[in-house]
Amino acid sequence: MEPTKNEKLVNEGRTLIGKGSQATIFRCADGSVVKVFKPRLQHLAVWEYHCLVVMKDLGFKVPSPLALSKVDGIAIKMEYIAGDCLGDQLWSNTVSPFDAGFKVGSLHARLHGIQAVDALRSKSNNRRTAEFIFSQGIQSKKEDTDADTLQQLLVKYASQVVACHGDFHPSNIVVSASDLFVLDWCDAFLGPAESDIATTLVRIRSVPSLTEGQPEQISRFCETLHVFESGYLTAYDKCRKLDRSAVKEWVRIVAEHTKAREGRKIKALDELIAGLFSLQWPEITAT
Numbered sequence: 001m002e003p004t005k006n007e008k009l010v011n012e013g014r015t016l017i018g019k020g021s022q023a024t025i026f027r028c029a030d031g032s033v034v035k036v037f038k039p040r041l042q043h044l045a046v047w048e049y050h051c052l053v054v055m056k057d058l059g060f061k062v063p064s065p066l067a068l069s070k071v072d073g074i075a076i077k078m079e080y081i082a083g084d085c086l087g088d089q090l091w092s093n094t095v096s097p098f099d100a101g102f103k104v105g106s107l108h109a110r111l112h113g114i115q116a117v118d119a120l121r122s123k124s125n126n127r128r129t130a131e132f133i134f135s136q137g138i139q140s141k142k143e144d145t146d147a148d149t150l151q152q153l154l155v156k157y158a159s160q161v162v163a164c165h166g167d168f169h170p171s172n173i174v175v176s177a178s179d180l181f182v183l184d185w186c187d188a189f190l191g192p193a194e195s196d197i198a199t200t201l202v203r204i205r206s207v208p209s210l211t212e213g214q215p216e217q218i219s220r221f222c223e224t225l226h227v228f229e230s231g232y233l234t235a236y237d238k239c240r241k242l243d244r245s246a247v248k249e250w251v252r253i254v255a256e257h258t259k260a261r262e263g264r265k266i267k268a269l270d271e272l273i274a275g276l277f278s279l280q281w282p283e284i285t286a287t
Helices: 039-057 086-091 097-113 117-124 130-135 145-156 193-205 215-239 244-262 266-276
Strands: 015-019 023-027 033-037 065-069 074-078 161-164 173-175 180-182 189-192
Touching: 033 039, 039 065, 039 074, 039 117, 086 097, 086 173, 086 215, 097 161, 097 173, 097 180, 097 193, 097 215, 117 161, 117 189, 130 145, 130 189, 130 244, 145 244, 161 193, 189 193, 193 215, 193 244
Parallel strands: none
Antiparallel strands: 015 023, 023 033, 033 074, 065 074, 161 189, 173 180
């Protein structure tokens, strides 16, 4: 599908349904969704559109990409997916944390098994690789320890590159009547699967409710989180062999990148990340 140029996508009757650091999202009168990116992030809009096209063609459940326009700054028009956000279900306790984690782990493993690297690489311009993405968070550090570790990991896992989502967590998954759909592909990259798994584990631990909430709220969320992670890791390992030592190696790099990018309270995030190294990785028995 070729993107539509010079077409105004956000028209009368639009309703604001989301706003983030990268884009604003509208529900339009025709039932579609339009994601309007900030002008300086045009490259991310083009990249996300391409990811949606590739994933749709390969049968992975994503909103159908309908158009890419430069009239509204830079905007993607896509299918609206009716359903509930899995993240809302998880944190409101309307779904079992283990079941939610199992769904996310199974879906994540399926993504990493899709042969999409060649199709995505043609549009990546070497800016959507693990090396480029994660080096941004550690280049500003005075010491070279993390930079050296990153290079060692990239060399070690150079032959294991897959399509990575980069922000794969329950809040980017919609539970429809028929299936699970994955949203928000602008952070996608090409890299080792373990780097994407580490990103999921770090991102879900760096939500404001955990890093900035009250002690009793943090305690309650952490209990939910631990059960979710158990389901997530169990499902992933059943579907696709999980290299646990590699995930833990990547967690340190991803954590530094996340702190630099998100500006979270470093002490709180450090404590949460430290918890990953005492995480009870579930034992998988053959079935």
